[in-house]
Amino acid sequence: MLTDQHELSKLSGNSRTILTGFDYYLTEDVLAGISIGGEKTRFSMGSNGSNRLSGIGVTVSPYVGYILNQYLTAEAAFSYGHSINDSNQDLVGIVSSGTYDANRYMGSLTVSGYYSVKPFDLKGLIGYDIAHLAPNNFTDSLANRIKLATIDLQQVRVGGEVSVDVAEFQPYLSSIVSIDTINSGNDRGNDDGSETVRHGRVGVQVGGGVKANITDSFVVGVQASTMLARPQEKNTTVGLFTRLSF
Secondary structure, three states: OEEEOOOOOOEEEEEEEEEEEEEEEOOOOEEEEEEEEEEEEEEEEOOOOOEEEEEEEEEEEEEEEEEOOOOEEEEEEEEEEEEEEEEEEEEOOEEEEEEEEEEEEEEEEEEEEEEEEOOEEEEEEEEEEEEEEEEOOEEOOOOOEEOOOOEEEEEEEEEEEEEEOEOOEEEEEEEEEEEEEEEOOOOOOOOOOOOOOEOOOEEEEEEEEEEEEOOOOEEEEEEEEEEEOOOOEEEEEEEEEEEEOO
C-alpha cells in the first residue's frame, strides 16, 4: 500500500505483484538468474481522491551475483517493466478518461557482508539504485493532448539484517536507510513547466519475516516492511515466497 500526501502528487492505493523465476550457479562463485512477473495497480489521486488511475503490467528482471569471499558478495540486477494504464479525472464535473502505456527501467548494485555471532547471523549491505519511468503522452476523451512527465529516482541504500535459527524456522529483522541523490517524482509542475528535482530525502525501511525449511530443498516464508521517516509518504509491503532447489 502506498500513500503520498504531497500537495501536488497526492495519491493512495495499492499494487499487487506475482513473480516467478530461476537461477543457476555458473561456477562455484557466480550465480545468474531471471525473474518474470505481473502486476496490477489501483490508485486514487487528487486532493479529494476523486481521480482514478489503474493499470496492469509485466516485468522482466535478470540478475547476477558473485561470491567475493566467505564474508562478502556482490550483486547486480536490471529490470524492465511495461504497463498499460487507465486514467479517469474529474475536471469540475466533466470526466476526462484515457489510456496510456509506460516503460520502467531499474538497475541496482549491492555489496553485502555476512558475519555470525552465535546464535545470530548478521548481514550488512550498501547499494545504489537507479529507476526511470517514461509514460507516453496520450489524447483523452475530451480530445485534450495530455503530456506526462518522466520520473527519475536514484538513491543510496545502507542497511542490515539479523536472523536466528529456531529449529526449522529462521525469523529475521531488517532495517535499510535510503537517501535520494536524484528524485524528480515529487513537486512536479512549476509555473514555467519545469520539474523540481529533490535531493537528500531520507527514508528508513524496517521489516521482518520468517523462513521455514520444509525440506532441505524447499523453503517457504513471509515478510513485511514499511517505510518510515519520509514526510507525507507511507509505503507498506507484505509478501509470501517459496524457493525450490534442485
